[in-house]
Amino acid sequence: MEFTNTIWSLLPPIIAIALALITKEVYSSLFIGIFAGGLLYAGFNLTAAMEHIFVDGMIGQLSDSWNVGILIFLVVLGSMVMLMNRAGGSAAFGKWAVTHVKTKAGAQVATIVLGMLIFIDDYFNCLTVGSVMRPVTDKHGISREKLAYLIDATAAPICIIAPISSWAAAVTGFVDGANGLSLFIKAIPYNFYALLTLVMMFAITYMNFDYGSMNLAELNHMAQNKIKVKKDGAALTGAEDQPHPPVSQKGKVVHLVLPIVSLIICCVIGMIYTGGFFSGENFIDAFSNSDASVGLVYGSVVALIITIIFYLATKVLSFNECMNAIPEGFKSMVPAILVLTFAWTLKSMTDSLGAAEYVGGLVAVIADNRALMSLLPALVFVVGIFLAFATGTSWGTFGILIPIVVNVFGGDVNNELMIIAISACMAGAVCGDHCSPISDTTIMASAGAECNHISHVSTQLPYAMTVAAVSFVSYIISGFIRNWAICLIIGIALMIGTLFAIKTIFVKKTA
Numbered sequence: 001m002e003f004t005n006t007i008w009s010l011l012p013p014i015i016a017i018a019l020a021l022i023t024k025e026v027y028s029s030l031f032i033g034i035f036a037g038g039l040l041y042a043g044f045n046l047t048a049a050m051e052h053i054f055v056d057g058m059i060g061q062l063s064d065s066w067n068v069g070i071l072i073f074l075v076v077l078g079s080m081v082m083l084m085n086r087a088g089g090s091a092a093f094g095k096w097a098v099t100h101v102k103t104k105a106g107a108q109v110a111t112i113v114l115g116m117l118i119f120i121d122d123y124f125n126c127l128t129v130g131s132v133m134r135p136v137t138d139k140h141g142i143s144r145e146k147l148a149y150l151i152d153a154t155a156a157p158i159c160i161i162a163p164i165s166s167w168a169a170a171v172t173g174f175v176d177g178a179n180g181l182s183l184f185i186k187a188i189p190y191n192f193y194a195l196l197t198l199v200m201m202f203a204i205t206y207m208n209f210d211y212g213s214m215n216l217a218e219l220n221h222m223a224q225n226k227i228k229v230k231k232d233g234a235a236l237t238g239a240e241d242q243p244h245p246p247v248s249q250k251g252k253v254v255h256l257v258l259p260i261v262s263l264i265i266c267c268v269i270g271m272i273y274t275g276g277f278f279s280g281e282n283f284i285d286a287f288s289n290s291d292a293s294v295g296l297v298y299g300s301v302v303a304l305i306i307t308i309i310f311y312l313a314t315k316v317l318s319f320n321e322c323m324n325a326i327p328e329g330f331k332s333m334v335p336a337i338l339v340l341t342f343a344w345t346l347k348s349m350t351d352s353l354g355a356a357e358y359v360g361g362l363v364a365v366i367a368d369n370r371a372l373m374s375l376l377p378a379l380v381f382v383v384g385i386f387l388a389f390a391t392g393t394s395w396g397t398f399g400i401l402i403p404i405v406v407n408v409f410g411g412d413v414n415n416e417l418m419i420i421a422i423s424a425c426m427a428g429a430v431c432g433d434h435c436s437p438i439s440d441t442t443i444m445a446s447a448g449a450e451c452n453h454i455s456h457v458s459t460q461l462p463y464a465m466t467v468a469a470v471s472f473v474s475y476i477i478s479g480f481i482r483n484w485a486i487c488l489i490i491g492i493a494l495m496i497g498t499l500f501a502i503k504t505i506f507v508k509k510t511a
Contacts, residue, residue, distance in 0.1 A: 003040040005361075009353035012037030013390040013438060016346055020437045024454045030342035030438065037349025053345070056352065061344040069293030070123065070440075071337055074447075076300040077124075077263075079329030081131040083307055084259055086325050087316045088251015094135030096253050107133075107140040108150060108205045115154025116198070119162035122155040122441045124267060124296060128260060129154070130448025143221035144451035145214060145459040152445035152460060153201055156394060156430045157194035163284075171398055171426060183422060189484035190423035192471040193381075193431045196495045200467050203499050211506045212462035217455065248316045255316055259307040266306070267299030274298075336447035343392050343438040350391050359387045360400040373417065377424040378475040380405065384428020385435070385468060392438035397429035416482045424475050431471070435464045466502070470494045 003009065016033025020026050034053055042048035061067055084090050101107050111133045118125045129151050137147045160171075163185055171184050189195075204210065210218050272278075274295045275286030311317045317325075350356070362383065372379065380401060388397040402425050409418035433439045437457040446453040474491035481487055 003043075003353060005354035005358050007358065008040060009350060009355035009358050010390050011040065012349050012353070013346060013355075013392065017389070017437055020454055021458065024452075024458075026339055026437065026453050027342065030339070030346055033438075034342065034346050034349055037346065037353060041349065041352050052352070053349070057345040057348045058341065061348055062341060064344075066291075066293045067340075067344055069291075069297050071340070073123065073293070073296040073300050074127075074333045074337060074340075075330050076297070076304050077127050077329075078331075078333035079326040080259060080263065080300070080304055080307055081127070082325040082329035082332060083304075083311065083317070083322060084131065084256050086247055086321065087255045087311050088248040089253070089256030089259070090131070090135050090251075091247060092251045092253050093132065093256045094139060097136040098139050101136055101140070104140045104142060105205050105208065107136050107142060108146075109202070110136060111147065111150045112154055112198075112201050112205070115151060116158055118264065119158045122159045123444050124263075125155040125158065126151050126441065126444035126448040128263065128448075130445075130450070132256065132260060134450065141222055143217045144449050145217040145221075145455050146210070148445050148449035148451040148456040149214065149460045149463060150201060151448050152434060152442060152456070153197050153463075155445060156433055156441050157197045160394075160426050160430050161188045161191050161194045163188075171402065183419065186419045187423035187426065189488055190377075190420050190478060191427050191430075192423075192474040192478075192488070192491050193427035193467060195488065196467050196470055196474075196491055197434075197464075199492055199495050200463065200499065203496055204463075207499065207503055209503050209506065211502055212459070214459040214463065215506075217459050246321065250314075250316045255311065255314070258310060259303065262306045263300065263303040265299075266303040267296055270298030270300075270302070271295030333447065336443055339443045339453065340440055343440060343443065346438055347391055347393055347396070351396075355391060356387065356396060356400045359383060359390075360404060364404055374479040375476065376408075376417070377420045377479050378472055380421050381424040381428040381431075381472060381475050384425050385432040388429045388432025388439070389436045390432075392433070392436045392440065394429035394433035394439075394441075397432065398425060401425040401429070417479065420475070420478050420482065427471060427475075431464060431468050435461055435468075466498060467495070470498055 012033045014033075015036050016030050019029035019032055023029060034057065035049070038049035038053040038057070039046075041052050062071075097107075097110075101110050111129065114132060115125060115129045118128055130147070133147065133151075209215075271290040271292060272283060272286040272295075275281060275290035277283060277286035281289065308322045311322060312319060384397055384401055387400065388394050391397070402422060405418065405421045405425055409415050409421070433441055435457075436442060437454065442457060442460075443453060445451075446456045449456070470491060473494060474487055477490055478484075478487040
């Protein structure tokens with residue numbers, strides 16, 4: 001029986017995702033999905049399956065230069081976060097924020113705004129916003145699940161509407177026969193999922209309500225805070241050898257702000273360096289051609305060195321204390337690295353089974369049916385969600401769907417329907433990536449918030465699906481109206497109206 005390039009190719013990620021949501025345990029769920037993929041690929045030959053899983057899959061993924069670069073970036077960033085914690089910068093910022101951010105809503109808005117400002121890269125966004133805002137959200141009784149949602153919803157959705165980001169560079173690379181960056185910019189107003197996600201975050205903060213499993217997480221968090229009056233905030237992660245690591249009493253807000261600012265500046269310089277900026281390329285082209293993985297490694301390592309020198313110069317930490325914090329930061333990232341490794345291996349199983357090609361073929365069939373052309377954006381949006389959710393990669397989804405859509409319209413950048421369909425590709429990919437428990441961005445958001453991964457996925461899913469439903473309706477409308485201003489106004493009105501309806505129903509149920 002043939003399992004490649006058929007619907008069977010989608011079975012491994014479905015198994016992994018279903019088990020993760022049922023058992024609330026991510027490691028074994030991912031491995032079972034990987035094992036199922038290996039068996040399908042090898043025709044149930046156990047020896048061949050094991051070789052495919054570990055040699056072609058796990059070792060192959062961990063020897064990929066892009067993946068190794070991301071892992072190095074994670075380790076360095078974990079070390080920087082640990083240094084900022086032990087230098088007292090995080091604690092000082094928490095104290096400062098209590099006096100300046102005085103409400104729960106203010107803490108949420110501050111998290112959203114910071115997430116919107118760090119639009120360079122989604123991994124960078126997740127871990128930086130998490131490390132900065134955890135003390136603030138903890139002080140105002142916001143659950144880690146809610147923080148993880150706010151981080152995740154301002155990571156990929158912001159990167160996909162920012163022309164200067166690693167995501168814009170990836171999208172432009174998938175467009176052949178047209179100006180990729182120009183097409184990306186034209187598609188921004190039609191990226192309903194990303195834009196409406198921002199609307200939703202501000203709306204639920206202003207309306208002061210949560211629903212579904214997120215509301216339960218918030219209530220449980222408030223109940224725990226009432227019982228546990230004194231909260232242990234010394235340890236950054238459960239991976240610490242010392243339950244109460246030494247935290248400098250000399251730390252000031254600048255000991256958090258300067259490392260973060262240096263990290264942002266150095267990472268931007270690192271990315272444009274890999275794109276040839278210092279060899280004569282202009283800034284935009286350099287960013288479009290950048291290697292985000294290598295650029296983030298360059299930037300984070302330089303920022304780490306600057307941070308250590310700064311802490312030594314201001315005498316908040318000794319040299320030995322700085323060096324001791326580095327391996328502890330590594331340990332704090334081990335859970336995220338393990339989940340990422342499994343997620344990448346599962347992706348390699350679905351790739352070898354031809355899952356992307358199978359779904360891409362379905363889209364091509366839909367696109368060939370001219371009667372469905374006005375509905376094409378909505379259909380592409382749904383297929384993009386499904387593909388990104390099952391494979392855990394939005395970039396892979398771009399790579400499959402965008403060339404198909406470009407070919408359908410002959411690369412005509414003046415065709416409004418093509419722009420809408422391209423935007424639907426990006427929106428669907430981000431939505432699926434946002435929802436998927438095997439998505440690297442979702443894993444990073446959990447790590448940034450120091451939240452249980454499956455709890456993050458299960459609480460975020462109802463919110464993401466609400467925005468996805470409104471976005472789907474908006475794409476149906478845009479396929480016929482084809483005017484971004486009218487369609488976006490309608491989409492925002494639908495989003496706010498939907499949230500008012502949900503709040504009304506929710507209040508009645510709890511009354």
